[in-house]
Amino acid sequence: MANTKQPITIKKYANRRLYNTGTSAYVTLEDLACMVKKGEDFVVFDAKSSEDITRSVLTQIIFEQEGKGGQSLLPIAFLRQLIRFYGDSMQMLVPSYLEFSIDKLTSEQSKFRDKVAGGLGSQAIGPSFGSLEEQARKNMALFNQALAMFTPFVAPLAPPAETPKESHEPTAKSDIEEMKHQLEELQKRIEGLAAKE
Numbered sequence: 001m002a003n004t005k006q007p008i009t010i011k012k013y014a015n016r017r018l019y020n021t022g023t024s025a026y027v028t029l030e031d032l033a034c035m036v037k038k039g040e041d042f043v044v045f046d047a048k049s050s051e052d053i054t055r056s057v058l059t060q061i062i063f064e065q066e067g068k069g070g071q072s073l074l075p076i077a078f079l080r081q082l083i084r085f086y087g088d089s090m091q092m093l094v095p096s097y098l099e100f101s102i103d104k105l106t107s108e109q110s111k112f113r114d115k116v117a118g119g120l121g122s123q124a125i126g127p128s129f130g131s132l133e134e135q136a137r138k139n140m141a142l143f144n145q146a147l148a149m150f151t152p153f154v155a156p157l158a159p160p161a162e163t164p165k166e167s168h169e170p171t172a173k174s175d176i177e178e179m180k181h182q183l184e185e186l187q188k189r190i191e192g193l194a195a196k197e
Helices: 029-038 054-067 076-085 094-117 122-150 172-196
Strands: 008-012 018-020 025-027 042-046
Touching: 018 029, 029 042, 029 054, 042 054, 076 172
Parallel strands: 008 042
Antiparallel strands: 008 018, 018 025
């Protein structure tokens, strides 16, 4: 039913205030973050130019959430790698890869919550995180396949070697290695969180 509803229109004025046309009230970025968490869909338009600025407002929300103590989700290595992708030949693949990965993470999160709610407790936790790791491997395999489609005259990427990099220029191989490293770091953080519970 939520999918058939039209998104709420938010207008951003020159004084940087945000106006929710659905409730006829001014809102803050925190209010918009709560709407996102509730699954409410909205679009943000510049009140003067009518330009769709939803992406930049969502980015502002992430920036604010990252600034709150203990809420950081984006590792520094990930942010650096993301910046490197801007203007790179891989740029067009990154959004779909990230969207696919976050959908899978969300799916696994739902399964994890269902298992915990179902009373399976710590016996269910191990397999859930194992499947997350397996899903990360599958994501990397799909990403390698997509990369091969866009570079048909290049041999498939080999597993990362343990030798130090000889060149300071970013390459597709070093980008893949960096993404693998980031996924491993994410897995370690998730395991650390599970251990605390």
